[in-house]
Amino acid sequence: MLIQEISKELENRADPEEKRKRTCWEKQYQEEPKLHGLPSPTVRKISAKYFSQAKRKTKEELFRFCEELLSSSYSEETTIAFDWAFRLRRQYEESDFRVFESWLKEYVHSWGTCDDLCTHAFGAFIFQFPKFISNVKEWTQSPNRWIRRASAVVTIYSVRRQKHLKEIFEIADILLTDPDVMVQKGYGWMLKETSNHYPKEVFDYVIRHRREMPRTSLRYAIEKLPLDLKEETMKKEKPCIDDT
Numbered sequence: 001m002l003i004q005e006i007s008k009e010l011e012n013r014a015d016p017e018e019k020r021k022r023t024c025w026e027k028q029y030q031e032e033p034k035l036h037g038l039p040s041p042t043v044r045k046i047s048a049k050y051f052s053q054a055k056r057k058t059k060e061e062l063f064r065f066c067e068e069l070l071s072s073s074y075s076e077e078t079t080i081a082f083d084w085a086f087r088l089r090r091q092y093e094e095s096d097f098r099v100f101e102s103w104l105k106e107y108v109h110s111w112g113t114c115d116d117l118c119t120h121a122f123g124a125f126i127f128q129f130p131k132f133i134s135n136v137k138e139w140t141q142s143p144n145r146w147i148r149r150a151s152a153v154v155t156i157y158s159v160r161r162q163k164h165l166k167e168i169f170e171i172a173d174i175l176l177t178d179p180d181v182m183v184q185k186g187y188g189w190m191l192k193e194t195s196n197h198y199p200k201e202v203f204d205y206v207i208r209h210r211r212e213m214p215r216t217s218l219r220y221a222i223e224k225l226p227l228d229l230k231e232e233t234m235k236k237e238k239p240c241i242d243d244t
Contacts, residue, residue, distance in 0.1 A: 015037045031110045034074050051087060086120040104150055113146075124157055130163070152175060165201065176217075178214075191217075206221055
């Protein structure tokens with residue numbers, strides 16, 4: 001009944017103009033979103049309201065509620081499911097990796113859902129259980145663009161807390177020449193977040209790889225570097241002169 005109440009409230013508060021705007025935005029990224037049409041802040045308020053009613057349930061029961069929300073395929077229900085999962089982060093166990101990975105593979109079909117899951121619930125899980133970073137590296141080989149993007153974005157929660165520096169550059173190495181622009185933006189964003197704590201390491205990495213790094217990734221990666229370092233990365237390399 002709780003899930004039905006949530007869906008009903010989302011339907012009743014839907015805004016056709018918001019739906020039109022968001023649909024146009026999502027289609028820029030070759031997506032076909034299923035939307036009620038509510039602004040994100042409104043959805044998160046609804047999420048908090050209903051979580052307060054459900055929070056006495058066990059984690060397993062709440063995860064089943066999340067699964068039911070996700071199965072609707074609506075963007076708003078997905079936002080609520082991932083928000084509830086993040087609220088449970090103090091109860092995570094190693095076995096939850098299978099739950100989150102199944103959600104990633106089955107229910108993530110856009111950059112928004114990918115980033116929402118990975119920078120919150122799944123990112124918090126990887127921070128708590130770093131042994132699973134080896135599983136994350138396997139995602140870099142997926143034919144699914146969102147799973148490849150996830151391999152970078154899921155580390156952002158950790159790097160903001162100054163963890164997984166070595167693995168971040170290993171993932172960047174694998175994704176370096178990925179042809180998909182959403183993956184390029186994903187690992188570029190990962191490097192940008194890394195530069196907040198490790199600007200020299202990111203600068204050195206970009207300098208080493210700027211010839212093969214897509215311009216999109218490079219611009220994301222250097223966005224927060226100090227101005228002098230940023231200008232240095234954008235300089236064109238002088239051609240070698242053959243004196244023979």
